Amino acid sequence: MTRPPDILDGRERKKRATRRALRSATLDLALERGLDSVHINEITARAGVSPRTFFNYFETKEDAALIDAPGIEKQDLQTLSAAPSGQGLWTELGKLFADAAERTTQEITELPRLLQLQERTPALVARQHGRFMQFEAVLAEAVAARLDDGPSARMQAELIAGAAMIALRAGTRQWIADGQRRPAGVYVEEAFALLGELTLVGGMQQEGVRQP
Incomplete structure (x- = not known):
């Protein structure tokens, strides 16, 4: 780490x-x-x-x-993959991404200005999207290791990984909109909790997903 x-x-x-x-x-x-x-x-x-x-x-x-995707180390993903199935996957992801958001905002102290520039520069948006898509594919592999085998396991892993990236983006943007009043990780963890409440992701109740 x-x-x-x-x-x-x-x-x-x-x-x-x-x-x-x-x-x-x-x-x-x-x-x-x-x-x-x-x-x-x-x-x-x-x-x-x-x-x-x-x-x-x-x-x-x-x-x-550009932002380095999202500051989560390879060994963190290995730990995620190897964790016992009795633990809540979505909660673990929320904690992992919250910690990464804290590290990123401490390292990239001008993140709001960086995002402002990206919004003005379509070519940067495309390149940033490419970086995050590469990471999302790696994350999906780590998530898949925690799911039961089945015909829909790969799709489930990709959906969960995609949802995690959405929560990260939403939490970070809310952090900026609120004037960075609280640590970025708090907003990201709240975004994960909210998305978990709004969808089936949080409960992991889909067929074939190991129960927390």
Whole structure:
């Protein structure tokens, strides 16, 4: 699992600070005049680093305006897959995504501005969607390991994974709309709880799904 910020060593803190500075500079310039009009030399000049340093963190300027999908580690998904069937899958997912939202919002401190830029830039929306779709497929595989075998197991896993991504997005947007008054993870966990109440996902009552 990703180490929390308070126990990162000095080198890692410096790397994260540089990454944040590059992302912040990208957002400053792109929100002023559009990402297409921004050059990497301008980004690095504003961030106070060399152009070569930029490519140690991002392959393109577009990558500096994207969110890494969603901050959940491979080992977290392995733990999810291997957990006993007696535990509630949807509740576990809510906790997992809430923790990831907390890490992401601590690392990407300018998430509201990043989403603002994406809303103005259709090409970024498409690229961001592609990243999240890749993660959703991986998540579906982890969920499938918790379901009973059956003709609809794969479909169930994909539906649950898709619902989890919807809850993450809804919780994050509500966090921004409320002025970030509470931790992002609280909103995400509430979104999972609400979606669980509104659908059959929460109770996992579908045929073939292991009961919590």
